[in-house]
Amino acid sequence: MSEKATAVSIRIGSIFVLIGVWYLFAKLMADVEVLPGPLAIAHAIWGVLVEPGPEGKSAYFHVGITLGRTFITFGVAMVLGIAIGLTMGLRKVIEYSMMSLIPLALTMPTILMVFLAVMWFGFNEIGSLVAVVGVVTPYVAVNIFQGAQAMDKSVIDMARVFRADKKMLIRKVYIPQLLPYIFSAFRFAFGMTWKIVALAETFGIKYGIGYMFFFWFEQFNMELVLAWIIMFVILMLILEHGVFARLEHAAFKWRPANKLQT
Amino acid sequence: MKSLNLKPGLVPGVVTILVSLIIWQVASLFFIPVFLPGPVYLIDLIVEVYSDPASYSVIWQTLTRIFNGLVLCMLIGTSIGILMGIRKNFESFMDSWIMVLLTFPAICWAFLSVLWFGLSEWAPMLTVILIVFPFVSMNIWEGTKALEKELVDMATVYRSDKWSMLRKVLIPQLMPYIFSAMRIALSLSWKIVLVGEAFGVSSGVGQKLIYWFEETRVDMMLTWGLSFMVLMVVIELLVFRLWERHTFAWRHQIAN
Amino acid sequence: MPTDKNNGHGNTVVDVKNLTKKFPDPMTGEEFVVLDAISLSVEKGKFASIVGPSGCGKSTLLNIIAGIETHDPSDGGTLDVYSDSEVAEPRVGYVFQNARLLNWLTVEDNMIFALESQGISKDLWRERVDKYLEMVGLEGQQKNYPLNLSGGMQQRVAIARALAIEPDILLMDEPFSHLDEITARKMRFDLMEILMRANPTILFITHDLGEAVFLADNIYMMSTKPARIFKQIEVDVPRPRKPEDPKIFDLEKELVREFFSVLDAQELEDG
Numbered sequence: 001m002s003e004k005a006t007a008v009s010i011r012i013g014s015i016f017v018l019i020g021v022w023y024l025f026a027k028l029m030a031d032v033e034v035l036p037g038p039l040a041i042a043h044a045i046w047g048v049l050v051e052p053g054p055e056g057k058s059a060y061f062h063v064g065i066t067l068g069r070t071f072i073t074f075g076v077a078m079v080l081g082i083a084i085g086l087t088m089g090l091r092k093v094i095e096y097s098m099m100s101l102i103p104l105a106l107t108m109p110t111i112l113m114v115f116l117a118v119m120w121f122g123f124n125e126i127g128s129l130v131a132v133v134g135v136v137t138p139y140v141a142v143n144i145f146q147g148a149q150a151m152d153k154s155v156i157d158m159a160r161v162f163r164a165d166k167k168m169l170i171r172k173v174y175i176p177q178l179l180p181y182i183f184s185a186f187r188f189a190f191g192m193t194w195k196i197v198a199l200a201e202t203f204g205i206k207y208g209i210g211y212m213f214f215f216w217f218e219q220f221n222m223e224l225v226l227a228w229i230i231m232f233v234i235l236m237l238i239l240e241h242g243v244f245a246r247l248e249h250a251a252f253k254w255r256p257a258n259k260l261q262t
Numbered sequence: 263m264k265s266l267n268l269k270p271g272l273v274p275g276v277v278t279i280l281v282s283l284i285i286w287q288v289a290s291l292f293f294i295p296v297f298l299p300g301p302v303y304l305i306d307l308i309v310e311v312y313s314d315p316a317s318y319s320v321i322w323q324t325l326t327r328i329f330n331g332l333v334l335c336m337l338i339g340t341s342i343g344i345l346m347g348i349r350k351n352f353e354s355f356m357d358s359w360i361m362v363l364l365t366f367p368a369i370c371w372a373f374l375s376v377l378w379f380g381l382s383e384w385a386p387m388l389t390v391i392l393i394v395f396p397f398v399s400m401n402i403w404e405g406t407k408a409l410e411k412e413l414v415d416m417a418t419v420y421r422s423d424k425w426s427m428l429r430k431v432l433i434p435q436l437m438p439y440i441f442s443a444m445r446i447a448l449s450l451s452w453k454i455v456l457v458g459e460a461f462g463v464s465s466g467v468g469q470k471l472i473y474w475f476e477e478t479r480v481d482m483m484l485t486w487g488l489s490f491m492v493l494m495v496v497i498e499l500l501v502f503r504l505w506e507r508h509t510f511a512w513r514h515q516i517a518n
Numbered sequence: 519m520p521t522d523k524n525n526g527h528g529n530t531v532v533d534v535k536n537l538t539k540k541f542p543d544p545m546t547g548e549e550f551v552v553l554d555a556i557s558l559s560v561e562k563g564k565f566a567s568i569v570g571p572s573g574c575g576k577s578t579l580l581n582i583i584a585g586i587e588t589h590d591p592s593d594g595g596t597l598d599v600y601s602d603s604e605v606a607e608p609r610v611g612y613v614f615q616n617a618r619l620l621n622w623l624t625v626e627d628n629m630i631f632a633l634e635s636q637g638i639s640k641d642l643w644r645e646r647v648d649k650y651l652e653m654v655g656l657e658g659q660q661k662n663y664p665l666n667l668s669g670g671m672q673q674r675v676a677i678a679r680a681l682a683i684e685p686d687i688l689l690m691d692e693p694f695s696h697l698d699e700i701t702a703r704k705m706r707f708d709l710m711e712i713l714m715r716a717n718p719t720i721l722f723i724t725h726d727l728g729e730a731v732f733l734a735d736n737i738y739m740m741s742t743k744p745a746r747i748f749k750q751i752e753v754d755v756p757r758p759r760k761p762e763d764p765k766i767f768d769l770e771k772e773l774v775r776e777f778f779s780v781l782d783a784q785e786l787e788d789g
Binding site: 154155160162163165168172173254 | 584585586610612614616618620621622623624631632634635636663664665683
């Protein structure tokens with residue numbers, strides 16, 4: 001067997017090993033309230049997917065709400081972060097000024113930010129937006145700022161010699177050079193965003209996946225807590241590693257394959 | 263002309279902080295302190311809270327949990343990371359699961375550990391361990407892989423056995439990676455422990471935060487949150503700066 | 519960039535008179551002279567070359583002409599670039615030491631970047647791209663990405679990009695100095711071919727006397743610290759030239775001798 005085939009079969013095997021261990025533990029404990037087995041969970045997930053849940057809201061409703069919140073707040077945090085990072089890179093005064101506040105924002109624990117946001121702006125969409133922007137934007141800004149500093153000055157000079165106007169300069173010179181940084185910000189920012197949204201929903205913003213975690217947690221319903229967690233994690237894995245990785249690949253086709261690694 | 267030897271950016275930095283503080287103070291005048299306390303009010307409150315000796319035991323409980331969690335994370339994370347770096351099959355077995363673990367939100371582990379262990383010491387610790395160790399493993403795994411090729415070459419040249427290679431060559435060279443993993447682990451774990459405490463135990467700073475959150479007392483939340491934040495930043499800076507200088511002394515000597 | 523429209527300048531495209539450039543010293547704040555009363559002119563359709571040792575300020579001069587550095591008129595001197603067209607600003611093409619391509623755009627889009635920046639009508643893009651890529655020997659590479667090309671080929675794209683805007687003046691700053699000698703040699707031959715086909719006006723900077731003698735119609739020889747032009751000569755050899763042509767060979771030897779005598783004298787002066 002080739003090295004690659006071995007690796008793939010081990011990877012697939014690892015899934016079965018995990019499910020097997022889980023099954024055995026569940027069997028040994030024989031207590032559905034502590035550790036439901038994989039079959040019970042599969043059944044629970046199926047139930048969640050086909051039957052309406054509490055208050056007659058389906059799983060798709062909650063997933064839709066969480067994804068909607070995630071995408072909107074993520075978009076706002078990214079745009080703000082890119083704008084701040086870029087101005088920091090272009091204007092020294094802004095850099096110095098922001099650099100005195102950003103470390104503070106970066107150390108703020110997420111849970112405190114979420115508490116403050118919903119307290120000040122209410123248990124609603126604005127509250128979750130402020131929480132996400134408060135936590136995620138500084139990270140994005142710092143990342144983009146580093147990208148702006150790493151920009152190749154000689155190419156910018158070239159563009160000036162050929163008299164590229166501001167629009168051309170931003171579209172064809174700045175943004176493409178920032179793109180690797182934007183993408184890396186994109187990836188970690190998305191992961192942060194949906195976790196914050198879920199946390200905010202847990203603390204009382206109505207509906208969404210986090211709301212359902214808490215709902216079943218308070219009823220001590222282990223089966224449904226696990227079912228929701230597994231569904232959620234699978235969904236996010238697909239988004240983070242399937243969809244975004246593909247987008248990123250398309251954006252960097254100008255790099256020769258052998259240089260992709262670096 | 264020789265100007266004063268000021269760090270560039272000091273003036274705009276200080277001005278920004280002062281302006282922010284003034285805006286905060288002025289904004290606070292329009293609200294009741296329970297909703298939006300100003301910095302002056304907050305300092306008074308912090309002094310008041312910390313004149314009660316009971317507050318120190320709250321901080322101490324949380325610090326203990328962070329420390330225990332950190333030690334366990336580093337042990338588990340480092341061993342898994344090294345194994346992944348030197349054993350190809352183990353790498354294939356683990357790498358997807360590390361990715362999966364990195365996707366888990368802290369809140370999920372907090373709920374699960376409470377459901378499993380009830381309100382016990384284990385709930386916040388398990389949350390910290392399960393969130394932080396994948397980060398540690400990632401770092402160590404990358405470090406080991408970076409060093410592995412050299413190592414294999416050397417092992418064949420000197421015919422050393424695996425165990426002494428590991429102890430005498432790999433671990434010392436891994437120190438920078440272990441160190442940077444430790445930094446990440448510390449800065450993550452104290453934030454995660456707050457989430458774990460908020461749900462899993464009835465003590466510690468995290469519990470204080472959720473208690474005052476439920477009482478809708480922003481002033482008390484900020485008092486606990488900000489003072490703990492400052493403490494952790496000071497710990498991160500002091501401990502790690504000193505330790506880094508100590509551990510990597512030989513590097514500085516080379517650099518000079 | 520100081521410019522003038524086409525009136526009463528005859529055939530001159532670039533006219534530099536007594537240009538002086540000073541830089542403040544970053545340590546002491548004192549000003550020192552980089553370019554000292556430089557005068558030169560480039561005629562339409564001619565290939566002028568400035569030869570001087572590395573670091574003498576040649577690139578600074580080129581950057582001033584291109585408009586990415588400024589000169590203070592109060593330091594003395596004038597700089598005029600004339601355009602053929604009555605309305606448009608003069609077009610300046612620039613080939614740098616490194617190709618400076620936008621690696622995320624295809625070869626074609628790199629050229630279009632220059633064409634669009636210069637406000638050249640969209641209808642002409644296709645034709646210009648194809649024509650000048652063919653001229654530099656890269657036909658069929660339109661859709662390729664720069665990082666898939668060798669260093670020499672990247673520099674060819676840079677030359678095609680500069681030619682495509684059909685500049686009034688094409689500035690070249692040691693364009694072959696970062697290539698290996700065999701590639702550079704090939705590029706010089708090909709550049710000569712381009713001269714004969716497209717007849718652009720070129721100001722070319724180099725530290726390589728052989729290169730200058732082989733390519734240029736006239737040569738300005740520059741000394742260093744501060745940069746002064748101490749001699750101007752014409753190379754009266756018809757193209758195509760051959761490097762082994764005795765006329766070229768002798769001229770190069772003579773210029774080398776002259777260069778060293780000037781540099782030696784300067785060193786003695788400096789103590």
